[in-house]
Amino acid sequence: MPLLHLGGYVRKLIFTLLFVSFVSMTFAQSADGGGLSGSSAYSYSGTMNEQDQLKIFVYIWGQVRKPGMYIVPDDTDLLTVLSLAGGPTENAKLKTIRIVRQDITKNKEIVWTDLKTFIEDENEKVDIPTLKPGDTIIVSGTSFYAFARVADFLSKVAITLGVYTTIKNLTK
Secondary structure, X not given: OOHHHOOHHHHHHXXXXXXXXXXXXXXXXXXXXXXXXXXXXXXXXXXXXOEEEEEEEEEEEEOEOOOEEEEEEOOOEXXXXXXXXXXXXXXXXXXXXXXXXXXXXXXXXXXXXXXXXXXXXXXXXXXXXXXXXXXXXXXXXXXXXXXXXHHHXXXXXHHHHHHXXXXXXXXX
């Protein structure tokens, strides 16, 4: 039976099923969680000045303007990725930036960096780490930021309770 002779409802149902199938196949993740496992930690991006250019995947989370995954040259340092992510927000705690590094045996290493000292004290030598494939940079928020989040939550709870009490008193 040709598709044109089917009723409008059946055509819409078939179209919807095909669309949902296409979308689910397009956005489906692999069984291991959709990570990059099984693929190389490096990405080849051609040659420049007769040198091979390799790229790595790094992640940046927390108090930066554009958190996410970045593909950068393999000799990139922390400041470069922080700049690519739009820089730290005003709530960023630059004194304790963490780089979580995982090796092939799944052992984790945490590298701590003090960018506040690097920025403020020109006489102090602070080592800015070069990133490795799969590094996750975590820029925490200040204690004031945490306090502001708690205060915001408590104010919303108080407003909700106030509205509930007002409605309860009006219905008496």
